[in-house]
Amino acid sequence: MRKFRQKYYDYFSKFYDRFIALHASDKQGVLRDILAEQTGAEPGDCVLDICTGTGAALRPLAGRVGAEGLVVGLDFSSGMLAAAREKTRADNQVCLVQADCGRLPFKAGVFSVVTCSHAFYELKGATQVNTLDEIKRCLKPGKPFLMMEHEVPENRLVRLLFHIRLMSMGRERALQILKHEAGFLNQYFPQVTKSAVVTGKSKIYICWT
Numbered sequence: 001m002r003k004f005r006q007k008y009y010d011y012f013s014k015f016y017d018r019f020i021a022l023h024a025s026d027k028q029g030v031l032r033d034i035l036a037e038q039t040g041a042e043p044g045d046c047v048l049d050i051c052t053g054t055g056a057a058l059r060p061l062a063g064r065v066g067a068e069g070l071v072v073g074l075d076f077s078s079g080m081l082a083a084a085r086e087k088t089r090a091d092n093q094v095c096l097v098q099a100d101c102g103r104l105p106f107k108a109g110v111f112s113v114v115t116c117s118h119a120f121y122e123l124k125g126a127t128q129v130n131t132l133d134e135i136k137r138c139l140k141p142g143k144p145f146l147m148m149e150h151e152v153p154e155n156r157l158v159r160l161l162f163h164i165r166l167m168s169m170g171r172e173r174a175l176q177i178l179k180h181e182a183g184f185l186n187q188y189f190p191q192v193t194k195s196a197v198v199t200g201k202s203k204i205y206i207c208w209t
Contacts, residue, residue, distance in 0.1 A: 034197050035117055035148050036060035038204055044068045045112040048138065050101040051075060051119030055084025062091045069093055076100050102130035108137050117148040132188040136209055145189065145207040181205065
């Protein structure tokens with residue numbers, strides 16, 4: 001199953017950016033800039049973007065941490081990482097890692113921020129729980145995890161695609177999380193706040209350790 005999912009995302013990498021732009025009504029590509037701004041990351045910080053996909057969040061994050069900082073983009077799909085590599089060739093502070101986000105290959109307490117945009121709900125079963133535990137382990141004390149996700153789309157076709165995506169987690173789990181997102185995240189983080197974004201089609205949960 002894991003190899004099948006990798007192949008799927010390797011292929012999906014060719015269409016991923018257009019799909020997300022449609023899903024989030026983000027034709028101008030500003031959502032990742034907003035995410036980077038809300039991290040509060042500072043020059044010299046070390047930031048991790050899990051399920052980085054084609055790396056859309058990496059350059060905005062690199063702009064926050066500057067030349068002395070480090071941004072790590074992690075994904076399990078070689079196709080996604082190849083697309084991310086093309087986007088970030090000029091950014092020397094960006095490092096790409098192919099790994100499973102449920103078993104992060106990093107020491108504890110090394111990151112000032114962890115982000116995940118439009119990808120967390122595609123994690124399945126135990127991987128989702130393990131990922132949250134791993135995020136907490138790798139974050140410095142008192143530092144945040146930011147999860148950006150879609151609001152339920154108004155367009156019927158896009159809403160159908162949204163629900164199909166959620167169902168990949170399993171129907172009951174998907175509906176539970178969709179109705180009680182903050183409560184679900186509060187099981188892992190003591191403080192969770194929701195932030196709306198300018199497009200009105202996405203939201204950001206800021207989770208503090």
